[in-house]
Amino acid sequence: MKRWLMVLPLAVFLVMAVFLYRGLYLDPAELPSAMIGKPFPAFSLPTVQGDKTLTQADLQGKPALVNVWGTWCISCRVEHPVLNKLAEQGVVIYGINYKDDNAAALKWLAEFHNPYQLDIRDEDGNLGLNLGVYGAPETFFIDAKGVIRDKYVGVIDEVVWREQLAAKYQALVDEAKP
Amino acid sequence: MKRWLAAAVLGLSMAGVAHAAIDTYEFAKDGDRERFRELTKELRCPKCQNQDIADSNAPIAADLRKEIFRMLGEGKDNQQIIDFMVDRYGDFVRYKPALTGKTALLWFGPGGLLLAGIVVMVVIVRRRRVAPADGSDSLSVDERQRLDQLLDKKTDD
Numbered sequence: 001m002k003r004w005l006m007v008l009p010l011a012v013f014l015v016m017a018v019f020l021y022r023g024l025y026l027d028p029a030e031l032p033s034a035m036i037g038k039p040f041p042a043f044s045l046p047t048v049q050g051d052k053t054l055t056q057a058d059l060q061g062k063p064a065l066v067n068v069w070g071t072w073c074i075s076c077r078v079e080h081p082v083l084n085k086l087a088e089q090g091v092v093i094y095g096i097n098y099k100d101d102n103a104a105a106l107k108w109l110a111e112f113h114n115p116y117q118l119d120i121r122d123e124d125g126n127l128g129l130n131l132g133v134y135g136a137p138e139t140f141f142i143d144a145k146g147v148i149r150d151k152y153v154g155v156i157d158e159v160v161w162r163e164q165l166a167a168k169y170q171a172l173v174d175e176a177k178p
Numbered sequence: 179m180k181r182w183l184a185a186a187v188l189g190l191s192m193a194g195v196a197h198a199a200i201d202t203y204e205f206a207k208d209g210d211r212e213r214f215r216e217l218t219k220e221l222r223c224p225k226c227q228n229q230d231i232a233d234s235n236a237p238i239a240a241d242l243r244k245e246i247f248r249m250l251g252e253g254k255d256n257q258q259i260i261d262f263m264v265d266r267y268g269d270f271v272r273y274k275p276a277l278t279g280k281t282a283l284l285w286f287g288p289g290g291l292l293l294a295g296i297v298v299m300v301v302i303v304r305r306r307r308v309a310p311a312d313g314s315d316s317l318s319v320d321e322r323q324r325l326d327q328l329l330d331k332k333t334d335d
Contacts, residue, residue: 031224034268099237125241132266134224134238 033151034132040066040146041130048097048105048119058118060146063172064092065139067116068128070100071108073136079155080112086161087115091169094118098136099125141168144176203247210250217246217256221263222271230273 040056047054059066067083069076087093095116097105102121109119122128131140134153141150150168152160205211218232223239231239231246242263249259263271275281317325 031270032268034264034266129241129245130266132224132268134267 035148043127046121048121062092063143066094068096068098068136068138070098071104075155076137079137083115084113096120096122098122098128143172224267
């Protein structure tokens with residue numbers, strides 16, 4: 001009994017040390033999204049091109065990435081070529097132009113190529129607010145039924161895609177197959 | 179004198195910089211202003227962590243203040259507004275997290291540790307108090323004689 005008590009402080013110390021050590025490598029800016037498992041919020045917004053009005057129903061049918069971006073967002077520029085490449089490979093990507101100047105967005109899309117199958121124009125940031133967006137770029141993974149299944153905050157580069165995200169997208173694609 | 183005055187004016191003008199996050203909202207009811215203040219103090223900015231949304235200059239915090247103002251105007255109560263935020267940003271946005279299975283450790287952990295500390299202390303103190311009674315301080319006859327000798331010797335010196 002006494003012996004057992006003597007190793008107790010050591011045991012407590014070791015447990016704390018493991019937790020604190022792990023804590024060193026956690027990114028506090030990475031928040032778990034409250035939206036995972038919920039359907040994509042309802043919206044009715046024009047396209048960036050201004051040719052029609054989109055609603056959440058337009059995002060259903062195929063598993064897809066929904067990328068939140070803006071021309072004011074410097075890291076979006078880094079991400080953009082990667083999205084272009086993914087779109088070329090057949091990944092379905094929808095874009096939300098978040099709190100942006102529409103003319104600037106049009107210019108950006110013309111200049112850097114448009115990887116998005118649909119361009120949602122969220123000038124007031126209401127859709128972004130309903131999605132719990134707190135910065136850009138953010139990318140949501142939705143399944144064929146339009147339910148949010150995952151979220152990635154930050155720039156998607158090729159390494160991130162290959163090592164973390166490709167498998168998640170593939171799982172959604174496989175799930176959608178009959 | 180003039181120099182002091184200049185310094186004072188400069189100091190006063192700089193004081194304004196510290197309160198940069200000021201929006202102008204006109205509240206319909208007087209109580210709403212107080213509730214707005216309370217809510218923006220209790221909700222945390224998702225972007226600039228460790229700041230509440232009343233304090234933060236981040237665009238997202240300004241959006242959330244606007245949203246809270248809108249909901250107050252619609253007559254929503256505090257719980258509805260907090261639920262709205264938690265639905266979107268998760269428990270993270272609350273400085274006072276709700277009491278759930280997940281947050282129980284957060285709420286009761288410190289108290290539990292304090293209690294454990296008190297228990298350990300009581301046990302140790304009790305043991306010490308009991309210890310002398312088991313005869314460990316009573317000396318044998320030889321020992322007592324020797325002690326007296328030593329003490330006497332000391333006083334003789």
